[in-house]
Amino acid sequence: MNGAPRTQGGLSWWHLLFLIEFAVVLWPPLYNKVEPTLLGIPFFYWFQLLWVFVSAAFTAIIYFATSD
Amino acid sequence: MQQVNWVALSIFVALFGFISWLGFAAARWRKGDLDQLHEWGLGGRRFGTLITWFLVGGDIYTAYTFIAIPALAFGAGAVAFFAVPYTIMVYPLLFLAFRRLWHACHKHGYITAGDFVRGRFGNRWLALAVTVTGIVATMPYIALQLVGIQVVIGALGISGTGLAADLPLFIAFVVLAAFTYSSGLRAPASIAIVKDILIYVTAITAIIVIPLQLGGFAKIFAAIPPQKLLLAVPGSNTTGSYSGYATLALGSALALFLYPHSLTGVLSASSGHAIRRNAAMLPSYSFMLGLLALFGFFVIAAGVDKLPEYAGGFKQFGNNFAVPALLLHSFPSWFVGVAFAAIGIGALVPAAIMSIAAANLYTRNIHREFINKNPTDKQESQIAKTVSLVVKVGALVFILFVPTQYAVQLQLLGGIWIIQTLPPVMLGAYTRWFNSWALLIGWAVGTYAGTAMAVSTKLTTTFPLHVGAYTFPGYTAVYTLILNLVVATVLTPLFNAVGPRRAPIDETAAADYHA
Numbered sequence: 001m002n003g004a005p006r007t008q009g010g011l012s013w014w015h016l017l018f019l020i021e022f023a024v025v026l027w028p029p030l031y032n033k034v035e036p037t038l039l040g041i042p043f044f045y046w047f048q049l050l051w052v053f054v055s056a057a058f059t060a061i062i063y064f065a066t067s068d
Numbered sequence: 069m070q071q072v073n074w075v076a077l078s079i080f081v082a083l084f085g086f087i088s089w090l091g092f093a094a095a096r097w098r099k100g101d102l103d104q105l106h107e108w109g110l111g112g113r114r115f116g117t118l119i120t121w122f123l124v125g126g127d128i129y130t131a132y133t134f135i136a137i138p139a140l141a142f143g144a145g146a147v148a149f150f151a152v153p154y155t156i157m158v159y160p161l162l163f164l165a166f167r168r169l170w171h172a173c174h175k176h177g178y179i180t181a182g183d184f185v186r187g188r189f190g191n192r193w194l195a196l197a198v199t200v201t202g203i204v205a206t207m208p209y210i211a212l213q214l215v216g217i218q219v220v221i222g223a224l225g226i227s228g229t230g231l232a233a234d235l236p237l238f239i240a241f242v243v244l245a246a247f248t249y250s251s252g253l254r255a256p257a258s259i260a261i262v263k264d265i266l267i268y269v270t271a272i273t274a275i276i277v278i279p280l281q282l283g284g285f286a287k288i289f290a291a292i293p294p295q296k297l298l299l300a301v302p303g304s305n306t307t308g309s310y311s312g313y314a315t316l317a318l319g320s321a322l323a324l325f326l327y328p329h330s331l332t333g334v335l336s337a338s339s340g341h342a343i344r345r346n347a348a349m350l351p352s353y354s355f356m357l358g359l360l361a362l363f364g365f366f367v368i369a370a371g372v373d374k375l376p377e378y379a380g381g382f383k384q385f386g387n388n389f390a391v392p393a394l395l396l397h398s399f400p401s402w403f404v405g406v407a408f409a410a411i412g413i414g415a416l417v418p419a420a421i422m423s424i425a426a427a428n429l430y431t432r433n434i435h436r437e438f439i440n441k442n443p444t445d446k447q448e449s450q451i452a453k454t455v456s457l458v459v460k461v462g463a464l465v466f467i468l469f470v471p472t473q474y475a476v477q478l479q480l481l482g483g484i485w486i487i488q489t490l491p492p493v494m495l496g497a498y499t500r501w502f503n504s505w506a507l508l509i510g511w512a513v514g515t516y517a518g519t520a521m522a523v524s525t526k527l528t529t530t531f532p533l534h535v536g537a538y539t540f541p542g543y544t545a546v547y548t549l550i551l552n553l554v555v556a557t558v559l560t561p562l563f564n565a566v567g568p569r570r571a572p573i574d575e576t577a578a579a580d581y582h583a
Contacts, residue, residue, distance in 0.1 A: 034297065
């Protein structure tokens, strides 16, 4: 699986997923709120915990998409 | 102080005995010639995906983390959750930059960041700067691990006066020093497996049982004062707690794998694939750390800090006593023993790796570079073993005779110092563009400015940067890293113009950085 064009540093378009991930977690206004709660947990907490899983999934996707 | 908890203490001692045996037995695991530094200090670079997961997980999610992050949530609230975005951002860096570094180090037999910088830039003074920064930043970190052990020993009800009070810590330390000396990195790698299993069992049990005891998450969060529940919304003319939170997470993420102990864990992996796979697997620890941060809120909701039986512990250890008190309050003694053993052993694993990493640095980049240029393999590994002992004695003396607060403050400074090695190490994995003397001056300016800014803010993490009428509070490490990079970038063309015309020495080739 090597459909994406490569640049010099071994980067591919798939790595943009990492940028999305950084942009989301580095922007506290996005998640600094109580509602909506999940199982009684304020949004601030469950949203960031959710992104732990999203980021792991992104990494796995990039791993398979760019495996060399 | 409460009575000695004999059941918990027995289980704690039994588990400690088991891992001590394991630490010594580890010398024979994936047997190698321990008279060679890469065998003693990197486990022969033989660890596959799973062992690397345990080792790096055991290495960077330390006992101190498990005590201090919930303590921060208990004391300061939402800001403690910066640990979550922090550990989210760490793994893309591992996946991209440190995998490249692994390839180059594997190809050239580099054991430390100093080795890499020496080979890449051909400048022993820049390598020395990276080395000294690594050792200095690691020392208080080891000391804080011993604080983790101290807190759980105190929580088991063991107290005394004078030297008797420190005896259990002293014993734990002697055991740690002995198995590190004899088995090298294989010891913490094997113990990390036990430690991580215990930590996961403790965390998962607690995150299910305690909310049930307290009547659910909704009730727990309802008990949290509003000012602790969320970040304070910034007023006009400032980015307030938002920029503080984001830069703290970013700076911590950028710094983490520059620490010698993290890099030692990475370099001991057997392949670049093992590192990339771990970048996807290690977030399971981040999730657990996020859950553990919530323990600080459980403490508030359960009102543990108000109970008279724990008043002594809080008085002695401050907020660091929050998690031990919560565990004592919520669980039967036998489980408390398991949980405390998890924290105690969780301190030994990183402490062992840190002392090995510091020893590798000294041996390779100070002793071999400046004192004895041609040691035999046996001499080299003997020096490293001895230095690992010296480093641990230093940490122990520090913890026994200097107030804990100093170790915390030094560790905070350590984060600001270690991030200054990012340009030669992490960017060095991508480019040889920078002039090595420009990097050295950038490092010096960043280190000096970071220290001065930290002192001016009375050793807190965030510095209020004033630009016109605006204030941008941010993690000092991030601001000074930017300064460091600007200096290195501006000076590079200048130095190249006036410097000698010969091509810079670079041992590595572009092809060395990937599979």
